[in-house]
Amino acid sequence: MKKFLMIPALLLASSAYAAPKISAQSIIVNPTQPDLSVQVRVNKDSTGNAAPNYAVGENITISTSVNRDAYVYLFNVDSTGEVTQILPNRLQGGGNFVKANTTAVFPAAGSGFTFTVDGQSGLNKVLALASLTQLNLDQISSFKNAQDQFATVKAKGQDGLAQALSIVVSPVQQNSWVSDTAFFNVVAAAPVRTGNLFVGTNVTGSTVILNGRTLGVANTTYTGIAPGSYPVRVKAPGFADYTTTVRILENGTTNLNVDFAVRATAPAPVRPAPVTNANNYSVVIRSSVAGARVFVDGVEAGAVQNGGITLNVGRGSHEIVMIAPGYRTFLNTYNITQNGQITINPTR
Template sequence: MKKFLMIPAALLASSAFAAPKISAQSIIVNPVQPDLSVSVRVDKDNTGQANPVYVDGEAIRISTTVSRDAYVYLFNVDATGTVDQILPNRLSANGGNFVKANTTVTFPAPGAAFTFNVAGVGLNKVLALASLTPLNIDQLSSFRTAQDQFATVTAKGQDQLAQALSIVVNPIPQNSWVSDTAFFTVAAKTPVSSGSLFVGTNVRGSQVILNGRTLGGANTTYSGIAPGTYPVRVTAPGFADYRTTITVRANATTNLNVEFSVVTAPAPAPAPVANTFTLTLRSTVNGARVFVDGSEVGTIQNGVLNISVARGGREVVVLAPGYRAFVGQYNVTQNAQVNITPVR
């Protein structure tokens, strides 16, 4: 069953600030440099940069640290798109989401009388959103009964979570919030035979892309890879990408060492965007917020909004109070008009 987030009208006013960025990697990113920082990580990876593997049902601990006194909101998006709110909750003292500067809060806390067990096979994303002031997330999640220990989140999947959070942070100063994302994978209790890959490099900040999927930083062992032959690309700041093909074998680790030595020339300045067209959106719901490819582009006024978009496939999302989120996919090849009728 699809669930749609109902947005209060008071939060639909346009802002003079740049809209938060919706990112596949980080879910939601502040477009300005904030006055605080936050980091989130799981107990099998204290760097927050890797993608460790847990077995379905295994206990996990999630930690977060902030540079200033802040309120931290933790969410987990599992492989099915289910969103769980980890903090605040009713098990941790005071909800567990106020974190003092330069201190670490772990959930569950050491010595807690309960565990937090992973479930569902696939990639999980843990989002930490820190704010200098408490956030009003009543439209995003709620404790349905007095006995509920965890709130129920109405958003489904990282895109709806990102759009809802962009509305939550809209009223507060942009430099007062920041986010961070950590990843982990849940494997079946009886996993199929798999292998591991270690990529070593001599350049800090190198990234490993296996078969088109970014695994994370180099100098790390990545496990749970199905046996087979894959293309590998290793990137490093200031160097030409390294490309090769590797073979992963079951119950073995494939080692790949990359020595970067040729510095690439600076990339040429991007050419001006060409082949742009006007997309005219018409709707009877005035004030509805419009997003194109995850970025907010304006609101419906007097039944219409004209936007300039580049040629190609575009995702249009329309949010309005009391209506289901409208999501449409369009292949833009010329000036066009789209009539949108949101459903209550």
């Protein structure tokens, strides 16, 4: 229901003056039909007829245009009735004089700041009031100190703003001001849904690359990853890259464990063990895993057959690795000083 402002008797005595209308929908309206016009829009609605949704924390831009050179005053009234003066302000591009048939945007492109939606959920109203002459807003707002970038609004609520503005425009000619209103809804920000990824390796200095982007070192849990399937590459110094695909689950941690066993150098072809000399020893590798591949110092020596494989190795320390499908990679270092036997049974 529309309400009308009570005007002092002295003003009512003038037949040329019509009281501004205080409207629940448009806040304040000039009851005459001035040849001055103003439009105000939010960036999600170019028509001015909708009330688009903006999530808390989302950026918004507000534009206004006039058909004649005019001073444009912008106010926002949120769902709780709190009033914010948008223009004029003391930020770069915060002046409120707008040339005829041009569009002023707040914040202006390249201004170096953003206007972010906050406050309670609900309908917001952006009021643009254009005047051919500058208006005195002392009754409505003021800058408290030299550092303030935005003026503090004294008027409380939509009705308070409308009544204060009706007093502000009363001294100016009736056909020299006009208003327009745009609307937008503030909605709660959607919760961020992410998952985590842990990549463990047996090689210090391994690097994790997810979907082409380097996350960092392995043996670390990486958080804030959007749910979905991603290619993963794990790089370890001296070893061939390990690649696979992982699925990140919402509010969960995906574990990927990589046991590097095969060095990046191409394995030598299987060949008969060299002839034993005074510095070589015969070492029998016993294992219950038939077909398991055995590597000595990064070179493939053969596979377990009939419960074992015989190696001829020189005196000293040697790295022995055994890998088999379905079993965890076995890796250990042995100091060989005589002929002997080593039993290796990888675990699943």
